[in-house]
Amino acid sequence: MNSANEVTRAEQAAFGLLLRAWPAALREEYASEMRDVFACMTGQAARGGTALRVRVWLRVLLDVARSAPLERWHSLLERTAAARARGIPAVDFAGALTAACAVLVLYWITLAPSIAFWDAGEYITVGHVLGIPHPPGNPLFVMLARAWDVLLAPAGWPAAMRINLLSAVCSAGAHFFLFLIIERSFRPADTTTRRVAAACAVALSATAFTVWHQSNVNEKVYTVSFLTTMAALWLAVRWRDTRNPKLLILAAYITVLSATNHMMGVLVAPAVLLFVLRVDARTLLSRRIWAVTLSFAVLALSAQLFLPIRAAQRPVVNESDPVCATLASAAVSIYTNGARGCEALSANLTREQYAKPSVLRDPNAPETTRGLTLVLSQFVNYAQYLDWQWARSIAGRDPLFGGARPLVSLLVLLLTIAGARAHWRADRNAALLHGAALAVLSIGLVLYLNFRWGFSIGRDTFADPELHEVRERDYFFLIGFSLYGAWAGVGIAALWRALSLRVARAAAESPLSSRIASIATPLLAPRIARFATRPKLPPRMAAAPLLALALVPLALNWAWASRADDWTARDWAYNVLMSVEPYGVLVTNGDNDSFPLWYLQHVERVREDVTIVLSPYLAMPSYVRQVRDMSRACRRHGSVDDPTRITCQRPFEEREVHPRLLAAWGGIPAAAPDDSILPYDDAEIDTMAAGWYVAPEDLELRFDSLTATVAKGTVISPIDTFVAAIVQSSYGERPIHFMTPSPVAARLGLTEHAVRVGLTWRLRESDDRGLIRMPAEGQGSVGAFVDLPLTDTLARDVFIVRGRVADPHQPWVDHANYSIPVQYSLMHFAAAHAAELRGIRDSMSWHAERLAFWNGL
Amino acid sequence: MSHARDSLPLSPQVFHILLALTAGPVHGYAIMQDVERETHGAIRLGPGTLYGAIRRLRRDGLIEEIDGDSDDGRRRYRLTTTGGAAVRREAVRLERLVQAARSRDLLPGEGR
Numbered sequence: 001m002n003s004a005n006e007v008t009r010a011e012q013a014a015f016g017l018l019l020r021a022w023p024a025a026l027r028e029e030y031a032s033e034m035r036d037v038f039a040c041m042t043g044q045a046a047r048g049g050t051a052l053r054v055r056v057w058l059r060v061l062l063d064v065a066r067s068a069p070l071e072r073w074h075s076l077l078e079r080t081a082a083a084r085a086r087g088i089p090a091v092d093f094a095g096a097l098t099a100a101c102a103v104l105v106l107y108w109i110t111l112a113p114s115i116a117f118w119d120a121g122e123y124i125t126v127g128h129v130l131g132i133p134h135p136p137g138n139p140l141f142v143m144l145a146r147a148w149d150v151l152l153a154p155a156g157w158p159a160a161m162r163i164n165l166l167s168a169v170c171s172a173g174a175h176f177f178l179f180l181i182i183e184r185s186f187r188p189a190d191t192t193t194r195r196v197a198a199a200c201a202v203a204l205s206a207t208a209f210t211v212w213h214q215s216n217v218n219e220k221v222y223t224v225s226f227l228t229t230m231a232a233l234w235l236a237v238r239w240r241d242t243r244n245p246k247l248l249i250l251a252a253y254i255t256v257l258s259a260t261n262h263m264m265g266v267l268v269a270p271a272v273l274l275f276v277l278r279v280d281a282r283t284l285l286s287r288r289i290w291a292v293t294l295s296f297a298v299l300a301l302s303a304q305l306f307l308p309i310r311a312a313q314r315p316v317v318n319e320s321d322p323v324c325a326t327l328a329s330a331a332v333s334i335y336t337n338g339a340r341g342c343e344a345l346s347a348n349l350t351r352e353q354y355a356k357p358s359v360l361r362d363p364n365a366p367e368t369t370r371g372l373t374l375v376l377s378q379f380v381n382y383a384q385y386l387d388w389q390w391a392r393s394i395a396g397r398d399p400l401f402g403g404a405r406p407l408v409s410l411l412v413l414l415l416t417i418a419g420a421r422a423h424w425r426a427d428r429n430a431a432l433l434h435g436a437a438l439a440v441l442s443i444g445l446v447l448y449l450n451f452r453w454g455f456s457i458g459r460d461t462f463a464d465p466e467l468h469e470v471r472e473r474d475y476f477f478l479i480g481f482s483l484y485g486a487w488a489g490v491g492i493a494a495l496w497r498a499l500s501l502r503v504a505r506a507a508a509e510s511p512l513s514s515r516i517a518s519i520a521t522p523l524l525a526p527r528i529a530r531f532a533t534r535p536k537l538p539p540r541m542a543a544a545p546l547l548a549l550a551l552v553p554l555a556l557n558w559a560w561a562s563r564a565d566d567w568t569a570r571d572w573a574y575n576v577l578m579s580v581e582p583y584g585v586l587v588t589n590g591d592n593d594s595f596p597l598w599y600l601q602h603v604e605r606v607r608e609d610v611t612i613v614l615s616p617y618l619a620m621p622s623y624v625r626q627v628r629d630m631s632r633a634c635r636r637h638g639s640v641d642d643p644t645r646i647t648c649q650r651p652f653e654e655r656e657v658h659p660r661l662l663a664a665w666g667g668i669p670a671a672a673p674d675d676s677i678l679p680y681d682d683a684e685i686d687t688m689a690a691g692w693y694v695a696p697e698d699l700e701l702r703f704d705s706l707t708a709t710v711a712k713g714t715v716i717s718p719i720d721t722f723v724a725a726i727v728q729s730s731y732g733e734r735p736i737h738f739m740t741p742s743p744v745a746a747r748l749g750l751t752e753h754a755v756r757v758g759l760t761w762r763l764r765e766s767d768d769r770g771l772i773r774m775p776a777e778g779q780g781s782v783g784a785f786v787d788l789p790l791t792d793t794l795a796r797d798v799f800i801v802r803g804r805v806a807d808p809h810q811p812w813v814d815h816a817n818y819s820i821p822v823q824y825s826l827m828h829f830a831a832a833h834a835a836e837l838r839g840i841r842d843s844m845s846w847h848a849e850r851l852a853f854w855n856g857l
Numbered sequence: 858m859s860h861a862r863d864s865l866p867l868s869p870q871v872f873h874i875l876l877a878l879t880a881g882p883v884h885g886y887a888i889m890q891d892v893e894r895e896t897h898g899a900i901r902l903g904p905g906t907l908y909g910a911i912r913r914l915r916r917d918g919l920i921e922e923i924d925g926d927s928d929d930g931r932r933r934y935r936l937t938t939t940g941g942a943a944v945r946r947e948a949v950r951l952e953r954l955v956q957a958a959r960s961r962d963l964l965p966g967e968g969r
Binding site for chain 2 (some may be wrong): 033040062065068070
């Protein structure tokens with residue numbers, strides 16, 4: 001061919017790549033001819049100059065865009081028809097897609113418009129800035145979230161909402177596969193029966209409280225694990241039909257890839273292995289399959305390389321700082337699961353900082369063996385969470401088997417047993433797969449996680465909060481609850497089928513009205529009879545009202561699971577940051593008073609001038625260095641340009657602040673402070689981080705004009721040392737605020753100098769005037785002094801309280817973070833009390849009214 | 858093999874591909890050029906569209922490949938009896954449409 005000679009090799013190679021867009025069947029038959037046609041087109045164009053050549057390429061690209069999806073669709077139809085001809089069951093993609101869309105609509109309607117408390121602020125922030133969250137670092141989630149964030153950016157929604165939608169889409173995707181699994185299990189039953197069973201399974205699973213509540217906000221990374229788990233289960237089921245080993249290899253790849261999101265995704269592996277063993281054990285003897293699987297596993301784990309690569313770029317959120325000297329050492333760490341190689345990455349992958357005791361030890365006393373009482377309490381804790389799943393709004397404020405909720409739970413338990421039985425009778429291997437996965441993700445997890453006493457269990461017996469989990473941990477069991485609910489849904493469908501069969505049988509034997517009355521259970525008889533006695537009503541329709549049971553969790557969980565119009569965490573962060581004066585330092589205590597602030601600063605870019613010091617993290621020298629660097633002066637122009645990386649002190653932006661607050665501050669600094677709040681080099685930080693002391697006697701600390709006393713016998717940890725160092729270097733230079741109550745301020749004897757300013761305490765300064773001293777007995781909670789004008793301005797003119805939290809009919813869902821409304825209460829209490837002392841009646845009554853509101857939540 | 862009537866109506870691309878083959882057996886690139894010429898550039902087939910259509914037309918028995926490569930090594934295709942009938946039926950169908958349009962004075966420059 002003459003024309004082919006005029007096609008460059010690069011063009012040939014590029015077209016070769018484009019060919020991959022069309023299905024293999026078309027390529028196998030016509031690839032050489034398509035190359036020939038392309039060569040002819042290009043060759044002819046070459047004679048007409050570059051412009052013509054470009055036009056040919058555009059034409060080819062347009063052709064790919066137009067014909068490749070069409071040809072792939074035709075190919076799918078052909079393969080499906082061929083599979084059916086070979087006796088392989090078709091896949092009900094249409095039914096699954098409909099179910100998944102319905103689930104997505106539900107999650108969309110109840111989607112959080114912004115962040116939530118706990119880890120949502122952290123995960124949404126790292127998703128937006130490509131940061132590194134707490135160990136194990138979840139690189140797959142971070143990369144997925146960032147890609148999703150960029151993809152949806154044109155929609156104009158806030159970043160938090162975009163990433164929340166990722167969670168919803170992952171869960172909807174998981175339900176797509178759940179539908180397929182259940183639908184397949186009930187073949188060769190008729191289409192309606194199969195679809196009803198699958199739809200009921202999806203309905204119960206998707207509206208289980210924890211599944212729903214974790215799917216409408218991105219608080220954790222478990223919805224990604226949920227998706228990969230369900231995908232792996234379905235691939236196994238599909239492999240049984242087709243015996244195509246590629247499906248098993250894909251399941252293995254997805255599962256290993258999921259490990260780079262969270263190890264939760266790997267827990268499906270035992271169930272899949274058991275399934276393969278039962279279906280065709282010889283598959284596991286194939287060396288080729290193992291070799292290919294291993295290659296894909298190596299590829300999947302390479303996602304962990306994101307951690308050292310991004311950590312080296314110093315992102316603004318870089319927990320555990322897993323930096324490695326070389327990529328080779330990082331790879332050794334990854335492929336030995338932290339046994340060798342790069343120390344920082346290994347520590348991150350093995351979650352070394354949490355120092356989790358063995359599953360055989362008591363987490364509250366690691367030197368003792370895990371006792372039966374504790375194990376029992378852990379299962380009670382699991383049962384408590386299971387009890388939340390189907391009717392959370394019944395006696396919702398009672399977290400422990402409140403009101404009539406256990407009755408609903410009992411009903412669902414019976415349905416689950418019925419569903420498991422029906423599944424077993426329809427498809428033993430699929431039921432075993434489902435049951436094994438459920439066992440691992442419920443009983444197995446309870447035994448492995450080895451929690452302390454549950455957050456709301458045994459509070460009377462074990463009053464010390466340290467003996468309890470810091471929050472409710474139901475989210476760990478998300479996938480297990482889904483599988484449990486799916487069986488309950490199948491149970492509803494089985495009951496419906498049984499009832500409709502009885503209706504049909506009875507219809508063939510006796511007059512309709514008497515038949516129905518005789519077969520329907522006493523509970524259902526009147527309603528069923530009313531439906532069935534209509535002329536020509538098919539038995540399935542007559543029994544259909546029973547299916548409404550599948551909507552019970554939807555109705556009884558809605559008020560507690562919905563996060564629609566919930567701005568509470570976002571507005572809390574805004575209110576806290578506005579309580580801090582320009583270039584202030586804010587020492588925080590943990591998740592809820594820190595992660596929402598990260599989100600506001602690094603994603604919404606509000607009050608980036610405030611230096612947040614998450615006090616527990618000061619135990620890690622890498623974090624101390626980050627705080628030092630974030631607060632150091634900028635040496636060159638434009639050095640703060642990249643908002644996703646640590647550079648230097650970010651500027652105060654006057655336009656972000658309400659004019660009345662600016663006026664109340666009485667002026668703002670002309671420039672950023674000159675020095676970092678931690679003016680130490682790396683070696684000094686390492687030395688300070690190693691020191692623990694016990695105060696041998698009362699120690700007097702002097703910070704410029706401020707004197708504080710550390711009580712004799714106080715244990716001074718590196719955290720206290722670094723906070724003292726910050727106060728030492730910054731007092732008088734920067735306002736120093738604490739989230740309240742502050743254990744570290746108490747240990748350092750600073751509480752007596754704490755001035756209530758909005759939602760924070762600020763250390764009293766030498767030029768403070770007009771402060772109102774609080775009675776001694778309340779100082780530990782509200783502060784020693786109140787700056788009433790400033791707190792008044794903040795609470796009345798600046799703070800945002802809107803949406804769900806402002807609606808007195810909406811419940812405060814999570815009692816574990818009830819400290820948030822308490823913080824508002826304390827502020828209003830302090831302000832009301834100060835106003836009373838000063839005789840400012842309108843201020844007193846306004847704050848008293850707000851106090852009553854927050855107390856009533 | 859399908860009946861000619863089963864394939865009707867034909868899409869414009871398929872109609873023109875079959876039309877190109879009425880003159881005798883030709884290879885893919887020749888079909889592409891013929892369609893572009895006959896439609897004055899209104900229909901420009903790309904390689905994916907062309908061979909996707911050829912694959913389906915062969916499967917449905919409207920065209921077939923001539924045994925043995927041509928002199929230039931290219932595969933050539935020709936109409937089957939069913940394909941010929943299909944293109945004729947489609948032409949008749951289109952003619953009726955045109956006549957209907959003409960009877961209502963819809964065609965430019967052909968007023969009664």
